[in-house]
Amino acid sequence: MREITVRVNGQERKRLVKDNELLLDFLRERLEVRSVKAACWRGECGLCTVKLGDHLVKSCLVLAVEADGKEVETVEGITPDGELTPIQKAFVSHGAAQCGFCTPAWVLATHELLQANPHPSEAELTEATSGLVCRCGTYNQIREAVEEVSQARPRLAKENLASS
Amino acid sequence: MSFGSPYVTLPDFAYHRPKSLDEALALLKEHGEEAKVMGGGVGLIAFMKERLMSPAHVIDVKEVPELRQVRHVPGKGLSIGAAVSIKELLEGGTLRGYAVLEEALARVADPMIRSRATLAGNLCEAIPWVDSPPALIALGASVEIAGTGGTREVPVSGFIRGPVDIDLNPGEIVTGIMLPDPKGTLSAFEKFTAGSEFSLASVAVALAGGGRKRSVAMVYGAVSSTPVRCAEAEQAVADGLTPANVRRAADMASEKVECVDDVLASAAYRRHLVKVITTRVLRRMMSA
Ligand SMILES: Cc1cc2nc3c(=O)[nH]c(=O)nc-3n(C[C@H](O)[C@H](O)[C@H](O)COP(=O)(O)OP(=O)(O)OC[C@H]3O[C@@H](n4cnc5c(N)ncnc54)[C@H](O)[C@@H]3O)c2cc1C
Numbered sequence: 001m002r003e004i005t006v007r008v009n010g011q012e013r014k015r016l017v018k019d020n021e022l023l024l025d026f027l028r029e030r031l032e033v034r035s036v037k038a039a040c041w042r043g044e045c046g047l048c049t050v051k052l053g054d055h056l057v058k059s060c061l062v063l064a065v066e067a068d069g070k071e072v073e074t075v076e077g078i079t080p081d082g083e084l085t086p087i088q089k090a091f092v093s094h095g096a097a098q099c100g101f102c103t104p105a106w107v108l109a110t111h112e113l114l115q116a117n118p119h120p121s122e123a124e125l126t127e128a129t130s131g132l133v134c135r136c137g138t139y140n141q142i143r144e145a146v147e148e149v150s151q152a153r154p155r156l157a158k159e160n161l162a163s164s
Numbered sequence: 165m166s167f168g169s170p171y172v173t174l175p176d177f178a179y180h181r182p183k184s185l186d187e188a189l190a191l192l193k194e195h196g197e198e199a200k201v202m203g204g205g206v207g208l209i210a211f212m213k214e215r216l217m218s219p220a221h222v223i224d225v226k227e228v229p230e231l232r233q234v235r236h237v238p239g240k241g242l243s244i245g246a247a248v249s250i251k252e253l254l255e256g257g258t259l260r261g262y263a264v265l266e267e268a269l270a271r272v273a274d275p276m277i278r279s280r281a282t283l284a285g286n287l288c289e290a291i292p293w294v295d296s297p298p299a300l301i302a303l304g305a306s307v308e309i310a311g312t313g314g315t316r317e318v319p320v321s322g323f324i325r326g327p328v329d330i331d332l333n334p335g336e337i338v339t340g341i342m343l344p345d346p347k348g349t350l351s352a353f354e355k356f357t358a359g360s361e362f363s364l365a366s367v368a369v370a371l372a373g374g375g376r377k378r379s380v381a382m383v384y385g386a387v388s389s390t391p392v393r394c395a396e397a398e399q400a401v402a403d404g405l406t407p408a409n410v411r412r413a414a415d416m417a418s419e420k421v422e423c424v425d426d427v428l429a430s431a432a433y434r435r436h437l438v439k440v441i442t443t444r445v446l447r448r449m450m451s452a
């Protein structure tokens with residue numbers, strides 16, 4: 001056992017963990033961050049996706065001790081107090097969640113994509129979310145939700161010039 | 165709950181995070197066969213879940229500065245540190261001139277896996293279907309290895325001895341991958357997948373030089389237990405990429421490349437895929 005300190009959604013959390021504990025278990029079981037889902041356990045479904053430092057990672061393939069001294073963000077962390085982000089609102093209005101199990105991972109991944117690239121092409125969206133699975137098959141609704149947020153955003157002057 | 169059953173738990177081990185190469189080598193010397201190096205951990209954690217590996221010591225080299233560099237060595241080539249992630253390698257044109265490797269790595273898994281996984285880890289897994297080894301062999305790359313006794317460098321083609329079997333002794337670590345200067349090499353990668361990102365067949369092609377001094381490398385992955393070159397297909401395109409030569413190369417490869425039967429695909433289907441991907445990759449190179 002060793003003590004690790006991880007900033008989770010802006011809050012410093014100290015816990016004793018075993019060296020062989022997964023980041024996924026640390027978040028779900030020790031910190032009770034239940035938006036991080038445990039499903040395939042082998043890096044294929046992507047539903048345990050969290051942001052570790054600057055990158056989205058699949059937390060079933062990361063050790064808790066690797067996160068010592070680092071920042072972790074989950075879907076709870078992107079939501080301003082009591083409000084929904086534009087992509088969350090668009091998920092609701094497009095019915096982009098059916099059973100909802102995968103929704104936290106998709107919201108986090110599409111939110112991150114839109115932060116880095118406010119106007120992603122369909123190919124860029126597909127690539128950015130290629131590590132995520134939705135068993136209900138709401139891929140079209142998710143695409144529509146991302147398009148809506150993208151279209152609602154003002155384009156930079158440079159982009160307007162390029163597209164005119 | 166996740167605790168208690170295989171596939172979701174890891175065996176017990178002690179985790180180490182050395183801060184220098186010397187510290188990593190000292191740990192490897194101390195723990196010998198009991199230790200496993202961890203790069204991105206993507207493969208190692210999966211193997212440990214399935215109890216295919218149960219090291220008593222896991223040595224995480226992500227923060228070893230000597231392994232975090234990409235350096236151009238004049239007169240030699242590009243040395244890629246073992247702890248550089250695939251995502252980092254794909255950014256900023258680092259692999260300019262090495263299209264075959266860039267294309268292979270861009271199709272490894274997905275962006276989340278690529279932000280952890282390393283090229284060295286992909287190579288060291290030496291699973292028949294991983295994508296980097298054919299590309300590295302086509303480029304004539306070599307593996308830089310360090311142990312407490314010193315350093316050595318071996319070609320990737322010799323480093324992979326068999327499926328999941330590499331030329332690395334207890335106490336040794338891969339420090340980097342050396343890509344020889346591209347010198348205008350034209351290269352490309354193609355893989356065929358069905359239902360997942362895992363290759364059922366892949367091919368890496370590199371054409372170097374021109375005229376009589378032209379050299380061709382065509383290396384097939386995921387069809388046999390290790391990557392295989394096909395001399396007959398290479399011969400078929402040695403005097404240029406013409407439609408007729410491309411057709412002959414695809415036929416030759418399909419006939420000569422040894423393909424295995426396994427749970428993923430039959431040998432006959434793989435032979436067919438070899439023809440398809442050879443045609444695709446060479447046609448793309450013709451029009452480049
Ligand atoms: C969902 C999923 C999809 C995937 N899809 C693909 C795909 O499409 N194509 C593909 O090619 N691969 C694919 N992979 C495999 C993945 O790319 C590899 O597992 C990864 O590249 C391994 O790199 P790593 O740095 O994480 O290695 P690690 O997991 O850290 O290590 C893997 C092995 O290499 C050894 N090792 C690592 N670094 C060193 C070193 N410096 N010195 C000595 N030994 C070392 C370790 O001890 C271990 O045995 C996929 C994996 C997953 C989970």
